[in-house]
Amino acid sequence: MQTSLTDYEPLCSGKLWTKALQAAVDACASNGGGVVHIPPGEYLTGTVELRSNVTVAIAGGAVLRGSPDLADYPLVPFVHNEFGEIRSLFWAIGRGNIRLTGAGEIDFNHPAFMEMDRPDLRDRDADNVPRYNARQIAEMTVVAKARPTQPVFFHDCERVVVEGLLLKQSPCWTLTFSASSDVKVRGVTVRNHLNVPNCDGVHVSASRDVLITGCVFHCADDCVAVTGITDWDRPSENVVIAQCTMVSRSAAVRVGHLASKVRNVICSDLAISDGNRGLLISAGDGGWVRNVRASNIIIHTRLFCGFWWGKGEPLAIMATGTGQIEAVDVAHIRAETEGGIVIAGGDGNIRDVSLDDWSLRLSGGNNRPLLGTWIDLQPAECPPLQKGQIPWLYADGVRQLHIRDVRAALNENDAAAYSIEPILRNCEME
Numbered sequence: 544m545q546t547s548l549t550d551y552e553p554l555c556s557g558k559l560w561t562k563a564l565q566a567a568v569d570a571c572a573s574n575g576g577g578v579v580h581i582p583p584g585e586y587l588t589g590t591v592e593l594r595s596n597v598t599v600a601i602a603g604g605a606v607l608r609g610s611p612d613l614a615d616y617p618l619v620p621f622v623h624n625e626f627g628e629i630r631s632l633f634w635a636i637g638r639g640n641i642r643l644t645g646a647g648e649i650d651f652n653h654p655a656f657m658e659m660d661r662p663d664l665r666d667r668d669a670d671n672v673p674r675y676n677a678r679q680i681a682e683m684t685v686v687a688k689a690r691p692t693q694p695v696f697f698h699d700c701e702r703v704v705v706e707g708l709l710l711k712q713s714p715c716w717t718l719t720f721s722a723s724s725d726v727k728v729r730g731v732t733v734r735n736h737l738n739v740p741n742c743d744g745v746h747v748s749a750s751r752d753v754l755i756t757g758c759v760f761h762c763a764d765d766c767v768a769v770t771g772i773t774d775w776d777r778p779s780e781n782v783v784i785a786q787c788t789m790v791s792r793s794a795a796v797r798v799g800h801l802a803s804k805v806r807n808v809i810c811s812d813l814a815i816s817d818g819n820r821g822l823l824i825s826a827g828d829g830g831w832v833r834n835v836r837a838s839n840i841i842i843h844t845r846l847f848c849g850f851w852w853g854k855g856e857p858l859a860i861m862a863t864g865t866g867q868i869e870a871v872d873v874a875h876i877r878a879e880t881e882g883g884i885v886i887a888g889g890d891g892n893i894r895d896v897s898l899d900d901w902s903l904r905l906s907g908g909n910n911r912p913l914l915g916t917w918i919d920l921q922p923a924e925c926p927p928l929q930k931g932q933i934p935w936l937y938a939d940g941v942r943q944l945h946i947r948d949v950r951a952a953l954n955e956n957d958a959a960a961y962s963i964e965p966i967l968r969n970c971e972m973e
Contacts, residue, residue, distance in 0.1 A: 544577030546570060548586065559610065561589040571597045576640070581605045581647060589615025593635040593643075601647030601708060607632075609691070611655030616691050625772050626692040626715075634696040641703050643695070648709040653739050656690035656714040663740070665850040671913050675848055679910065683849030684740040684763065684792075690714040692741075698773070701725050709734065716743045717762075721773040723750045732759040737792055739763050748803075749774035753782045763792045765823075771803035775829070778804040788814045792851055794823035794859075796837075799868070802829035810837040818844045820853040821878065826866030826892075827922075835871045842878040846910040854919045855882030857903065860896060862888040863923045874899040881908035883933055883951075883963065887920050889940040897945040905933050905963050906954035936965040944972050 551563035564579070568591060571577035576596025583604030589612075593599070601607060609632045610616070616630035623629050632651060635641055643649075662683040666672050675683075694713050697703055698721040706727070710717055711734040718733070720726050726747070733744040744760040746768045747753050753769075760766035766789040769779050782805075789795035795815040799805045803826070815821050821842040826832050844855040853859065857878040862868045868888065874897070883905060886896060907915075911933075917925045918937050928934075935951035938944060953963050 544571045544574040545580065546577065547580045547582060549582060558587050559589065559615065560586040561591060561615065564588055564591050568592070568594055568597055568599070581607065581645070588632070590617055590631060591633050593633055593638065593641050595638040596640045598642035598644060601645035601649070603646035605645070605647035606650055607648070608650040609652040609694070611652055613656070613689055619693070619696060621696070621698055623693065623773060624775070629693045629696065630691040631693045631696040632691060634693070635700050636698045637700070639701045641697070641700065642706070643708060644704065644706045646707055648711060650711050651691070651694045651713040651717070653712040653714040653736060653742070656688050657739055658686040658688060661686045663850055674913060679848040682847045683738065685738045687714065687740055692716065693719050695719065697721065697723050699723065703727070704729070706730055712736065713742045714739065715741045716746045718744065719746045719748065720750045720753065721748045722777055724752050726750060726753040728755045728758060730757045734761045735763060737761065737763045737790070743768050746770070747779055747782055748772050749777035749779055751780045755784045756786050758787045760787060760789045760791070762790070765793045765797040766791045766795045768797040768800070769805050769808055770797070770800040771805065772800060775802045778806055780806045782808045784810045784813070786812045788816070789818065790816055791818045791820070792847055793853065794820040796822050798824045798835055799826045799830060799832040801827040804831055806833040808835045811839050813840045815840065815842045815844070818842070819847050819851055819855065820844060820859055821857040822859070822873065823853070824860045824868060824871060826862045826868050828864035828866060831867040833869055837872070838874045840876050842876060842880065845881040845908050846914045848910055848914065852919060852921045854914060855880050855908070856885050857882070859885045860887070860893060861885065861920055861923065862892040866892060868893045870895045872897045872899070876901045878902070879904045879906070881906055881911065883935040883937060885918060885920070886936070886938040886941050886944070887918070891940070891942045893940065894942040896941060896943070897947070898949055899945070899947045901949040903935055903949065903951040904954060905935060905951065907933070907957045907961055931961050933961050933963050934966045935963045936967070938965070938970050939968040941970045944970050946972070
């Protein structure tokens with residue numbers, strides 16, 4: 544079945560197209576599937592449930608804009624381990640063969656759910672806050688109000704495609720796949736505000752067989768995260784992230800988090816610029832990460848003021864408590880950063896890590912005098928750094944650490960102020 548959103552215009556309530564869009568989706572589903580065409584124009588909408596075998600095709604020049612009224616987002620029947628009860632603009636649970644495609648836009652309308660003129664002045668070093676200048680305050684997150692926390696949410700779904708769209712102004716995680724399989728995100732642009740907290744680009748949680756390719760990300764939080772936050776017992780596995788450009792105030796790519804279980808992740812051909820962290824691999828109590836390969840990546844990172852985790856590291860690998868990380872290869876990397884590589888564990892809970900063919904150029908940066916006094920291992924304890932240290936590698940408690948052809952140098956303008964000598968503790972090198 545082929546239908547157009549405008550065929551259902553009589554169902555509009557004022558300027559709100561929610562009932563019309565839901566009726567179009569339901570009509571296609573009841574006829575065995577089909578395509579809902581969104582023609583050029585602007586359409587304000589609240590929550591819409593997506594159905595099996597239905598494509599929503601958003602034409603170039605069409606904008607689906609999220610309602611600014613939280614009352615237009617009824618609760619989704621899912622309780623999230625991080626956010627609790629959730630609200631979404633689009634959602635599906637237990638469905639299959641769903642597509643969101645086209646050259647159009649979905650605008651999630653974050654200004655309606657943020658206090659954009661109110662910075663979040665938290666800082667791990669509280670004494671720093673009075674010292675921030677206007678530029679540094681402008682780097683901090685803003686304060687969120689009640690908001691849709693999972694703007695596009697798929698749970699227990701299979702054969703899902705999101706392709707070609709511009710997704711922008713998300714107030715929280717933009718595109719989430721939870722306990723789902725056979726997922727493709729292709730040629731999508733996610734353009735979020737770089738001060739909005741938690742606005743991940745794509746979050747893959749407890750899902751498998753996921754392909755994310757040819758995308759552009761501007762996100763205050765992780766561009767792509769692979770975790771198990773929505774189901775701590777179910778692994779995320781068989782995930783490929785390739786040929787993307789990324790800007791993030793958290794990590795361009797995050798693999799693992801707390802008790803998440805993740806395996807078989809490939810990251811390749813990425814351009815990471817103006818970021819806080821490049822690649823982050825982490826595991827906490829009950830969690831593990833196995834078999835990660837990252838290669839052919841250009842990274843530019845720097846230190847940002849505010850309640851961020853990370854200090855300009857191109858790569859951070861961290862395991863705490865009973866968390867385990869093993870079999871990680873990171874090769875063919877070109878990085879210009881304000882922080883060094885961090886690999887931190889204990890009692891052998893990080894093993895078999897290979898760094899191969901790295902060109903790493905470090906510099907001090909404007910924020911280091913305030914922020915560069917400790918190694919960022921949050922949420923674990925953070926060891927101090929002496930003044931003037933930017934170790935190109937901080938490694939602690941790593942077994943089977945392989946380093947081949949890593950070239951590290953300091954920006955010549957900082958040569959008199961800093962040392963980049965590595966710090967290695969309790970490591971077994973091979």
